[in-house]
Structures are given as structure tokens and as C-alpha cells.
Amino acid sequence: xxxxxxxxxxxxxxxxxxxxxxxxxxxxxxxxxxxxxxxxxxxxxxxxxxxxxxxxxxxxxxxxxxxxxxxxxxxxxxxxxxxxxxxxxxxxxxxxxxxxxxxxxxxxxxxxxxxxx
Amino acid sequence: xxxxxxxxxxxxxxxxxxxxxxxxxxxxxxxxxxxxxxxxxxxxxxxxxxxxxxxxxxxxxxxxxxxxxxxxxxxxxxxxxxxxxxxxxxxxxxxxxxxxxxxxxxxxxxxx
Numbered sequence: 062x063x064x065x066x067x068x069x070x071x072x073x074x075x076x077x078x079x080x081x082x083x084x085x086x087x088x089x090x091x092x093x094x095x096x097x098x099x100x101x102x103x104x105x106x107x108x109x110x111x112x113x114x115x116x117x118x119x120x121x122x123x124x125x126x127x128x129x130x131x132x133x134x135x136x137x138x139x140x141x142x143x144x145x146x147x148x149x150x151x152x153x154x155x156x157x158x159x160x161x162x163x164x165x166x167x168x169x170x171x172x173x174x175x176x177x178x
Numbered sequence: 179x180x181x182x183x184x185x186x187x188x189x190x191x192x193x194x195x196x197x198x199x200x201x202x203x204x205x206x207x208x209x210x211x212x213x214x215x216x217x218x219x220x221x222x223x224x225x226x227x228x229x230x231x232x233x234x235x236x237x238x239x240x241x242x243x244x245x246x247x248x249x250x251x252x253x254x255x256x257x258x259x260x261x262x263x264x265x266x267x268x269x270x271x272x273x274x275x276x277x278x279x280x281x282x283x284x285x286x287x288x289x290x
Contacts, residue, residue, distance in 0.1 A: 065221070092276065103182075103268050103280030104222070117277055152222070164210045164229045167278070169221040 063087070065170035067153050073176045074143055082138040082173045086155030093136050094167060095128055096152040104152055110136060143177045150174050180204055182271050184281035192289050193261055199254040199284045201269030211252045212270040212278070213243055222268065228252065239263070264288045 066085040074080050086093050091112050096104035106120040113133045121127070125143075130136040140147055154167040185200040203211065213225040226237025233245040243254045252269060269281040 094276070094278075096280075101187075101282065103184075103270070103282050106277050106279065109276045111276075117275070119277065154222075164227065166224045166227065167222075169214075169223070171221045 065153055065155055065168050067151075067170040067173050069173060070171065071174045071176075073178065075178050076143060076145060078143050078177075080140050080143055080175065082140075082151050082175070084136045084138070084153030084170060086134060086136070086153070087168055088134075090155035090157060090168070091133065092156040092165070093130060094154045094156075095136070095138050096154065098150045098152055098172070100149075107138070140175075143175075145177050148175055148177045180271075180273070180277075180279045182269050182279050182281040184267075184269050184284045186284050187282065188285045188287065190287045190289060191259055194258050196257050197255065197259050197263075197286065199267050199269075199286065201252045201254065201281060202250055203252060203269075203271045205250065209273045210271060211243075211245060213237065213241070213252075213254050214268045214270060214280075216266040216268065216283075218265070225254070225267070259286070259288050261288050261290060 068083045093110040095107040098104045108128050109117040110130045113130055125141045127139045150172040152172045154169045156165040156167050181204045183202045191197045211228045214222040215225050216222045225241050226235045228235045228245045236242045241256050243252055245252050266283045266285050268283050270278050272278040
């Protein structure tokens with residue numbers, strides 16, 4: 062079956078511009094996560110959705126970052142007024158419908174490489 | 179603060195030799211522990227996980243890890259590595275919620 066997909070695979074933008082990164086989770090997965098991975102680092106948690114709602118957005122670095130999941134499947138990570146420090150690989154993951162536990166395997170997409178010039 | 183520390187950024191090893199990749203965690207992330215692998219140009223995939231029960235966890239591709247509560251460690255081991263094991267390995271943990279903390283990664287480089 063299809064895995065987690067992310068588009069675009071690469072995005073180059075200029076400082077100050079707005080960008081949207083899309084994630085298509087595995088069908089039926091109600092949990093969806095966004096991470097940011099900077100060079101030489103592990104994934105850094107940004108936000109977690111259970112269904113349509115953001116259950117934990119404590120990892121979003123500031124109010125320039127926002128994510129939505131209006132129908133409980135596809136999610137979009139939105140970054141306003143991009144800065145050079147936002148350059149990173151943005152990863153999306155999804156997991157099974159089980160709730161109440163963080164022990165579920167997360168299935169990761171290939172990531173979107175964002176470069177802010 | 180929650181943290182997961184991978185003690186080696188790079189581990190070079192010869193093919194067919196044993197390997198251990200070290201991971202220490204803070205007590206606040208000790209509920210569930212994971213090892214993920216990222217092969218070149220691929221997404222992260224789960225190698226193994228510890229939720230409860232036996233402290234020795236077996237995963238895919240011959241890897242295993244041991245949960246050691248007194249040492250707050252979750253080291254990954256393989257008795258004999260292959261060239262194809264060359265990849266980046268990430269240790270991760272969470273407290274039972276969904277905010278998962280990842281270590282910085284260990285690059286395993288297997289030499290012929």
C-alpha cells in the first residue's frame with residue numbers, strides 16, 4: 062500500500078516569503094506528526110494531530126508556523142515570513158488509529174527539503 | 179527536561195564485526211523507547227521498540243536492544259554487520275503521550 066507522501070520534495074524560497082508543505086498520511090491513520098530535521102540533528106517534534114485537531118503543538122517554534130488538517134487526512138504546514146534559519150528537512154509521519162498510547166510505530170514520509178535564501 | 183543522547187555521532191566498523199550504538203535517555207522519556215533507521219535517500223523506519231516486559235527487544239535485520247533502567251540506557255546491538263547496514267540510526271523516546279524526542283543520530287559506516 063501507499064506510504065506517507067510529502068510534496069514538494071524540495072522547496073527553495075526567498076527570505077520573507079510564505080510557504081506551504083503538504084503531507085498525505087497512510088490511509089486510515091488518524092495520528093499525524095510534523096518534525097523538523099536540521100543538518101546533523103535528529104527530528105525535532107513540531108506538532109501532533111489526532112484527527113482534525115492539534116492535540117499537541119508545543120514544538121512549533123513561534124507564531125510564524127501553523128499547521129492544519131481540516132478533514133483529518135491531508136495536513137499542511139504553513140510558514141509565514143520565512144527566515145534563513147527555517148532551512149531544514151520537514152518530516153511528516155503518521156500512525157495507526159490506536160489512541161491513548163505513544164507506543165505506536167510512526168511511518169515517516171521522505172521529507173520536504175526547505176531552503177530559504 | 180526530556181532528552182535522548184546518542185553518545186557517538188559516527189561509528190565505523192568492518193563488515194561481519196559486531197557493533198553497539200549507544201543511547202541514554204532522561205527519566206522523563208523512559209516510558210517508550212525506539213530505534214529508527216534512515217537509509218540513504220529513504221525515510222525513517224522503525225527497527226524496534228520497547229514498551230514493557232522483557233528488557234531485551236529484538237527488531238528487524240538482526241538488531242536487538244536492551245533496556246537498562248538503572249543505567250538509563252537503550253543500546254542497540256548487532257552481532258555481525260553487513261555493508262547494507264550503513265545508515266543513520268536514531269534513538270527516540272516518549273512518556274506515553276505522542277511527543278517523541280529523538281537523539282541526534284549515529285552514522286554507522288560498514289567497511290568491506
